[in-house]
Amino acid sequence: MRLWRHLxxxxxxxxxxxxxxxxxxLAAVLSITLILVMAGVNLLVGHAMNDVLQLLRARVxxxxxxxxxxxxxxxxYDFQEQLRADPRVAEVQFLTKDQVLAHFQSxxxxxxxxxxxxxxxxxAKLEVRVRDLADVAAVDALARQWxxxxxxxxxxxxxxxxxxxxxxxxxxxxxxxxxxxxxVVISVVIVMNTIRxxxxxxxxxxxxxxxxxxxxxxxxxxxxxxxxxxxxxxxGVALGLLVVSYRPFVERFRxxxxxVPLTYDPKFVGQLAQDLLLGGALLGALGSxxxxxxxxxx
Amino acid sequence: MVLTPDxxxxxxxxxxxxxxRYPPETIALRDxxxxxxxxxxxxxxxxxxxxxxxxxRLLIREERPTKGKIFVDGAELGRMKRRQLPYYRRxxxxxxxxxxxxxxxxVYENVAFALRVMxxxxxxxxxxxxxxxxxxxxxxxxxxxxxxxxxxxxxRVAIARALVHAPRVIVxxxxxxxxxxxxxxxxxxxxxxxxxxxxxxxxxxxxxEIVDLxxxxxxxxxxxxxxxxxxxxxxxxxxxxxxxxx
Numbered sequence: 001m002r003l004w005r006h007l008x009x010x011x012x013x014x015x016x017x018x019x020x021x022x023x024x025x026l027a028a029v030l031s032i033t034l035i036l037v038m039a040g041v042n043l044l045v046g047h048a049m050n051d052v053l054q055l056l057r058a059r060v061x062x063x064x065x066x067x068x069x070x071x072x073x074x075x076x077y078d079f080q081e082q083l084r085a086d087p088r089v090a091e092v093q094f095l096t097k098d099q100v101l102a103h104f105q106s107x108x109x110x111x112x113x114x115x116x117x118x119x120x121x122x123x124a125k126l127e128v129r130v131r132d133l134a135d136v137a138a139v140d141a142l143a144r145q146w147x148x149x150x151x152x153x154x155x156x157x158x159x160x161x162x163x164x165x166x167x168x169x170x171x172x173x174x175x176x177x178x179x180x181x182x183x184v185v186i187s188v189v190i191v192m193n194t195i196r197x198x199x200x201x202x203x204x205x206x207x208x209x210x211x212x213x214x215x216x217x218x219x220x221x222x223x224x225x226x227x228x229x230x231x232x233x234x235x236g237v238a239l240g241l242l243v244v245s246y247r248p249f250v251e252r253f254r255x256x257x258x259x260v261p262l263t264y265d266p267k268f269v270g271q272l273a274q275d276l277l278l279g280g281a282l283l284g285a286l287g288s289x290x291x292x293x294x295x296x297x298x
Numbered sequence: 299m300v301l302t303p304d305x306x307x308x309x310x311x312x313x314x315x316x317x318x319r320y321p322p323e324t325i326a327l328r329d330x331x332x333x334x335x336x337x338x339x340x341x342x343x344x345x346x347x348x349x350x351x352x353x354x355r356l357l358i359r360e361e362r363p364t365k366g367k368i369f370v371d372g373a374e375l376g377r378m379k380r381r382q383l384p385y386y387r388r389x390x391x392x393x394x395x396x397x398x399x400x401x402x403x404x405v406y407e408n409v410a411f412a413l414r415v416m417x418x419x420x421x422x423x424x425x426x427x428x429x430x431x432x433x434x435x436x437x438x439x440x441x442x443x444x445x446x447x448x449x450x451x452x453x454r455v456a457i458a459r460a461l462v463h464a465p466r467v468i469v470x471x472x473x474x475x476x477x478x479x480x481x482x483x484x485x486x487x488x489x490x491x492x493x494x495x496x497x498x499x500x501x502x503x504x505x506x507e508i509v510d511l512x513x514x515x516x517x518x519x520x521x522x523x524x525x526x527x528x529x530x531x532x533x534x535x536x537x538x539x540x541x542x543x544x
Contacts, residue, residue, distance in 0.1 A: 001419065002417040003417075006417050204398070208399075212415050213388035215381070215384045216381070218384075218417075
């Protein structure tokens, strides 16, 4: 009961203080909104890039081994079995010359070439899906040593591309984290200063509270709640802006940069809302806790 | 009815060889020892800068002594942990020269504030606050704001706030410093009544007339030392004695 009364007191004084210093509160809300919008864009871009990378990873983790014409079928089957037994390999599929041709023909962009070719100049293929991107190079080396591989063009593996992609994806996630950290620090400082202003306005009240025997948390509570309120309001505004602009942005991006398979993911909006509101509340609480700490020491 | 303080049993407040030094060189109190029994009414007199306010700050535990010990109701203030402080302060009532009322709260709310801080429920706060306002004679001004009151009335609100939680000790720092003589006298009558109900009163003051008229215990401090402690003293006697020794 006592706790509930303290909470009531803290809530009502946080609410009053928020509106009493409406100018400062509004400035803080807007600044944090801006920061949370940036954080939200960061999360959305991160999420989209992750999807894109996932797709690319799936693509590059498949290597296609060209089977030299004239290789006995049994040799191919043996090698296929050897690969299947390899723990690094997820799946092996043998495509005969006919299947490769049929596949080639089914692609409408190849229509003109198909009209000009005679017979079947294409080679049979072993399509190997490697479990881990890091093992692709080793599996590729194994394939190149296989005597059935076409010596002129044994596999389609592009090690350089994969290494670059791995580097890019780790760089991107580090950059995202660094940006997020900077945004967190900035918003904590903003909340801290807002709350210091509120504390300054109410220093007399704080002094009296302390003299009549208020506990530190009784004094601090309203300010921490005010910070949480600031953070949550800012998160709400930021979320609104992001939700409204997410879809048009993705569509625009897809038209302009069609080769990047960016997608609109409505499920991610729920996750984003949760992250932003929780983040806003935590940032607000942390900023005001630090801001008020020095002043409420009894 | 006036309670006779019991000087024989364990004192409610006890300062034992207390020194207070402010770095680097200022020594505010030098070896001050004082016993204040329950129910005592004690004036702390002396020139500005003598150390009266330091004693007040030590008693409300805004500061710790550099050396020596201070006991209030058995607890040693120097050893008190920060988290225990609020509970200690709830045992004492504080009155200041500048009233320290909150301008945004009404008379009633200012007095009730001391109880709200403790987390008391409304049904407890209401009768206690009304009672305290009755005691200081401000029941009919309860909805006014401090700025609408005279200095004397504001000080009475502060006194009501200091006694609303029925503390055993009232510490007052120059409570009549900002008031005219007639109002100061009214305020003193209030303190006497509170003392008669059993509260121990420690009051730092410059008000010679009042000290002389009331003939209560007078402790004179000069240059950080207790130079006189009279059970029924006078302001100027106290100072005269100190100047003879100096």
